[in-house]
Amino acid sequence: MKVLGKTTWAIPGGHIPLHSTGHEPEFTSRDELCLLNTSDQEANIEITIFYVDREPVGPYRLKVQARRVRHIRFNDLINPEAILLDTDYASVIESDVPIVVQFSRLDSSRAENSSLITMAFPGS
Amino acid sequence: MKVLGKTTWAIPGGHIPLHSTGHEPEFTSRDELCLLNTSDQEANIEITIFYVDREPVGPYRLKVQARRVRHIRFNDLINPEAILLDTDYASVIESDVPIVVQFSRLDSSRAENSSLITMAFPGS
Amino acid sequence: MKVLGKTTWAIPGGHIPLHSTGHEPEFTSRDELCLLNTSDQEANIEITIFYVDREPVGPYRLKVQARRVRHIRFNDLINPEAILLDTDYASVIESDVPIVVQFSRLDSSRAENSSLITMAFPGS
Amino acid sequence: MKVLGKTTWAIPGGHIPLHSTGHEPEFTSRDELCLLNTSDQEANIEITIFYVDREPVGPYRLKVQARRVRHIRFNDLINPEAILLDTDYASVIESDVPIVVQFSRLDSSRAENSSLITMAFPGS
Numbered sequence: 001m002k003v004l005g006k007t008t009w010a011i012p013g014g015h016i017p018l019h020s021t022g023h024e025p026e027f028t029s030r031d032e033l034c035l036l037n038t039s040d041q042e043a044n045i046e047i048t049i050f051y052v053d054r055e056p057v058g059p060y061r062l063k064v065q066a067r068r069v070r071h072i073r074f075n076d077l078i079n080p081e082a083i084l085l086d087t088d089y090a091s092v093i094e095s096d097v098p099i100v101v102q103f104s105r106l107d108s109s110r111a112e113n114s115s116l117i118t119m120a121f122p123g124s
Numbered sequence: 125m126k127v128l129g130k131t132t133w134a135i136p137g138g139h140i141p142l143h144s145t146g147h148e149p150e151f152t153s154r155d156e157l158c159l160l161n162t163s164d165q166e167a168n169i170e171i172t173i174f175y176v177d178r179e180p181v182g183p184y185r186l187k188v189q190a191r192r193v194r195h196i197r198f199n200d201l202i203n204p205e206a207i208l209l210d211t212d213y214a215s216v217i218e219s220d221v222p223i224v225v226q227f228s229r230l231d232s233s234r235a236e237n238s239s240l241i242t243m244a245f246p247g248s
Numbered sequence: 249m250k251v252l253g254k255t256t257w258a259i260p261g262g263h264i265p266l267h268s269t270g271h272e273p274e275f276t277s278r279d280e281l282c283l284l285n286t287s288d289q290e291a292n293i294e295i296t297i298f299y300v301d302r303e304p305v306g307p308y309r310l311k312v313q314a315r316r317v318r319h320i321r322f323n324d325l326i327n328p329e330a331i332l333l334d335t336d337y338a339s340v341i342e343s344d345v346p347i348v349v350q351f352s353r354l355d356s357s358r359a360e361n362s363s364l365i366t367m368a369f370p371g372s
Numbered sequence: 373m374k375v376l377g378k379t380t381w382a383i384p385g386g387h388i389p390l391h392s393t394g395h396e397p398e399f400t401s402r403d404e405l406c407l408l409n410t411s412d413q414e415a416n417i418e419i420t421i422f423y424v425d426r427e428p429v430g431p432y433r434l435k436v437q438a439r440r441v442r443h444i445r446f447n448d449l450i451n452p453e454a455i456l457l458d459t460d461y462a463s464v465i466e467s468d469v470p471i472v473v474q475f476s477r478l479d480s481s482r483a484e485n486s487s488l489i490t491m492a493f494p495g496s
Contacts, residue, residue: 012441015443022234034214050410069175069214086398102135103489110483114238116364119245119491126256128340191303192300193262226260240488241366250380253495275482282385317386319460350490350493360486361484363487363488364488
């Protein structure tokens with residue numbers, strides 16, 4: 001299979017909902033990153049988080065093995081520091097091999113779920 | 125009409141919700157693939173499913189006739205094997221003629237629906 | 249302002265929900281097309297509807313004036329024929345001047361709304 | 373970090389829901405613009421609002437500082453004039469440095485939230 005994707009992606013609309021209803025972790029409100037590596041090499045990924053009123057934080061480092069997908073909750077990115085709930089942020093994802101990136105959110109603030117998904121913006 | 129689309133598409137964010145409420149099949153939770161073939165030739169399509177912790181599975185083969193659309197639930201892809209519910213996966217869709225691909229989800233886990241849609245990522 | 253957009257767009261995932269709850273027309277379930285014409289010329293638009301099991305139907309003709317937006321419910325496209333509810337379809341939108349196209353859905357099948365939006369796929 | 377994005381973006385599908393339920397501002401129905409400036413220069417941004425039946429209004433001016441994200445509710449754009457609720461509109465966003473733009477909506481018309489997100493359409 002041909003290698004698919006780009007090495008830089010951006011997601012301006014990050015915001016992890018403050019409240020959750022229902023049992024964890026299935027119904028925990030979250031922002032989620034979906035990373036697909038169709039190549040035959042492990043992807044070394046660096047995520048940078050942009051904020052409204054302070055300098056960017058990162059890199060958050062993670063790997064996606066060859067021919068694998070990985071879904072990561074932003075709620076679980078804690079090194080170098082956790083991302084605050086109920087705070088506007090953006091993310092830039094850089095990889096050493098081409099990957100494909102989607103962004104999704106589950107909002108269980110109220111008794112029912114609200115969910116959304118979008119492709120990230122492909123840079124280079 | 126001019127032929128529209130690409131021959132390779134990717135969707136990183138697959139995850140069929142475990143639970144459904146309401147009568148089937150209208151309210152069954154599902155991930156769905158929407159395939160449009162505007163060309164005058166039948167499209168022979170191969171879908172490969174990527175997982176978190178094992179090798180990709182496929183191809184799942186299907187056809188979309190000339191000048192037709194086809195909406196397929198991932199829940200219904202069973203050959204070579206069914207896709208597990210509540211499991212992260214990604215899909216790559218390859219066609220021998222250009223097609224246009226969207227991805228949608230209906231989540232009826234709780235008493236109300238949550239739905240989402242996005243374009244797949246166009247490769248080549 | 250520079251003219252923005254493309255002259256051909258495709259939306260594979262059409263499906264108007266069968267049921268609605270709440271007062272009309274605000275809460276009527278619908279698929280909707282959002283057409284932006286930033287140019288200084290009226291846009292003459294032709295929509296073709298693709299089906300699962302029969303030949304495409306169209307063109308549905310409409311205009312968007314210069315420097316105007318127009319949101320059209322697929323539910324309201326009735327000439328040459330109405331689009332059936334609860335039926336899978338796709339649409340191709342062609343314009344004589346560049347336009348920008350989004351697709352959205354409001355699903356009020358159950359007592360709460362579910363809504364989604366995506367960019368259409370830009371052809372040429 | 374490399375500068376990411378485009379200097380012109382379009383969003384055809386604007387429509388701020390009329391009603392809200394739940395406490396403000398968290399659950400206020402709104403359309404929202406998510407603007408990411410990864411560059412080392414402040415971005416000077418001009419937003420133009422397109423309507424169904426009158427000339428475009430604008431520019432609405434705002435800034436996004438270097439290496440910052442900013443989420444703006446269309447509900448809060450009031451100069452030169454407020455955007456009416458329950459009215460179809462489109463927006464074009466122009467910046468003097470490349471930015472990345474997403475569009476989201478929270479609809480709390482009924483007792484539960486419905487939310488959606490999409491990338492804006494990238495012009496030049």
